[in-house]
Amino acid sequence: MAMNPEELEQLRDSLRALLDEIAPVEKVREWDRADHVPPEILQRFGELGVTALAVDEEYGGLGRDVSALLVVLQEVARRSIMLAGLIVQCTNYAGLNIGELGSEAQKREYLPRVANGTLIFALGLSEPNVGADLASVETRAEIRGDKVIINGAKRWCSGAEIADCIYALVRSGPVSERYKNLSFVIIPRDTKGVSMTATGTMGMRGGPTNDVVFEDVEIPIENILGGPDCWNKGWSQLAGPTLETEKLSPSAMALGLGEAAVEAAWNYAQERSQFGIKICGHQAVRHTLADVQTRLQTCRLMLKESAAMLDRGEPSAVQTSMTKLYLSETIRDIVIQCQQVMGAYGYSEDFDMERYVRDAMVLPIFGGSTAVQKNNIASLMRLPKS
Ligand SMILES: Cc1cc2nc3c(=O)[nH]c(=O)nc-3n(C[C@H](O)[C@H](O)[C@H](O)COP(=O)(O)OP(=O)(O)OC[C@H]3O[C@@H](n4cnc5c(N)ncnc54)[C@H](O)[C@@H]3O)c2cc1C
Known part of the structure; x- marks a missing residue:
């Protein structure tokens, strides 16, 4: 059930107290200058129950509450927009996406870790030749037996180097069919064939933005978002x-x-x-x-x-x-x-x-x-x- 206005105010107060403890302004300035924030800090938001707002109760959360999550992002961004970005990597890229679109096995595997703030996803949509026109994604994926093989590159993949997994949109058939053969796959960052470099940016410093390359990356077929039946359903998942x-x-x-x-x-x-x-x-x-x-x-x-x-x-x-x-x-x-x-x-x-x-x-x-x-x-x- 969604929080009422009084509960939302209490949430703001608790967040402000936590931020004063773990992210005082001096620390935020340091992270900005060093272009690095310790990713473990996410767990402190998990302990406060913040990341659990992206997860249904049956998977260890407090019940999905979008209004409350937006209050969290607003309040955290007031201190540091980059820190809010780290929370999004957990609550949105992992929590809301898997909660809405994941298979039962994926929900059981990932959502409890979202709830306790120990899971980070990176969003792999953009590519060197693909910005606004996402239906032109070129990173290729093909099914071979019980595996999916991925080759290509993602760009501006925020926080990929600190992520557990990359949630990537891939081309799973002929390019000419555009919207009809895109799929989402979940690629563990430490899979053989995944490599990355960091790109410096003007702002949002502290959350590294990465160029990610996939060379013959092999993942289990179960890592197709929603399971193997959702192969080629990437566009409807994206626009869902x-x-x-x-x-x-x-x-x-x-x-x-x-x-x-x-x-x-x-x-x-x-x-x-x-x-x-x-x-x-x-x-x-x-x-x-x-x-x-x-x-x-x-x-x-x-x-x-x-x-x-x-x-x-x-x-x-x-x-x-x-x-x-x-x-x-x-x-x-x-x-x-x-x-x-x-x-x-x-x-x-x-x-x-x-x-x-x-x-x-x-x-x-x-x-x-x-x-x-x-x-x-x-x-x-x-x-x-x-
Ligand atoms: C700090 C940062 C973090 C990011 N994090 C991520 C991330 O985590 N994951 C991810 O996938 N991407 C990420 N991005 C990429 C971001 O989503 C893209 O920059 C955005 O989609 C735009 O793509 P582009 O920059 O290639 O611009 P392009 O699509 O090349 O567009 C260039 C210009 O043309 C305009 N334009 C393009 N198409 C049209 C059209 N049809 N009509 C009118 N104007 C048009 C655009 O508005 C823009 O002004 C990040 C970017 C930044 C800067």
């Missing part, structure tokens, strides 16, 4: 019910980041004086701060409504695309406005604002880009192309 949560999760992370930036600018404006008064007394700064607070509130309301629609089981594909589009663009802009309030200090590595700006730049790119969401909205609302 988990897609809506996949759009709202980066939106919740964006909201947390936006809240952190607004709070930093709001406080700074009350400390810094120029021309004999605090800068929050200058009308231009006051209006900027009033503006970002207002836009942040529209983001909160939009995300809340989208989550409520999912909870009520209503069709929400248009709404979730609008939410991803609006929150990622709006919050990227909010963060840049907040940086301006802080002047040179918003550009300095000694202040968190500089990290917020770097992190904000990815919002319209990942989790379904702005252009992809606009295409979705126009198509789903049946806007004719000619």
Whole structure:
């Protein structure tokens, strides 16, 4: 059963206390500079029961509660968007996907480890030649006896080097058939033939992004997502019910980041004086701060409504695309406005604002880009192309 508003507030309080203990701001800055976060930290979220929110009770969870998971991502991203990304690797890539689409054996194998925060998946959709156009995936997979053999490469596979498994979309027949012969496979990272290198990124530092190569990688046929009967069903699995949560999760992370930036600018404006008064007394700064607070509130309301629609089981594909589009663009802009309030200090590595700006730049790119969401909205609302 979904948490009520009072329980959600308690969840926020517990998370804030945990973050103060395991991820104080100084640590977050260190992780960003070193581009590394210890993956074991995930287990602490497991102990708090956070990752169990992605798992049904019969598999050791607290019952799937998407609204509560979004609150978790928002609250954690307020401290560190990269840390929220680590949670997504457990709760979404592993938990929600396997819970919705996995075979019974896969649920029994993986979900208890999601519930206790000891399982990390990496999402292998993008490839060197494949970005928005996922139906063009080139990584090939073929069934030989009771094995699946995989050859190809994945790009931007976030956290692959710390993951237990790569949840990969592969081409399981002729390319010309596009949507009809894609499959998802679960590839344990330590399988022979899997190799990877890290790619440096501007933001989201601490969660390594990897190029992954598969050379004659052999996995059991049981590792086809949903079992062997789901061979060639990858597209419907990708476009299935988990897609809506996949759009709202980066939106919740964006909201947390936006809240952190607004709070930093709001406080700074009350400390810094120029021309004999605090800068929050200058009308231009006051209006900027009033503006970002207002836009942040529209983001909160939009995300809340989208989550409520999912909870009520209503069709929400248009709404979730609008939410991803609006929150990622709006919050990227909010963060840049907040940086301006802080002047040179918003550009300095000694202040968190500089990290917020770097992190904000990815919002319209990942989790379904702005252009992809606009295409979705126009198509789903049946806007004719000619
Ligand atoms: C930090 C980071 C983490 C990531 N993590 C992952 C991950 O874990 N797993 C994963 O699979 N991927 C991941 N990605 C990849 C991300 O999902 C892709 O970057 C995204 O899908 C866009 O693909 P692309 O960058 O190749 O752009 P392209 O698809 O090449 O697009 C380039 C430009 O063209 C526009 N465009 C493309 N097609 C259209 C169209 N039909 N109409 C209008 N405009 C269009 C795009 O909006 C964009 O502006 C990550 C990326 C980053 C930066």
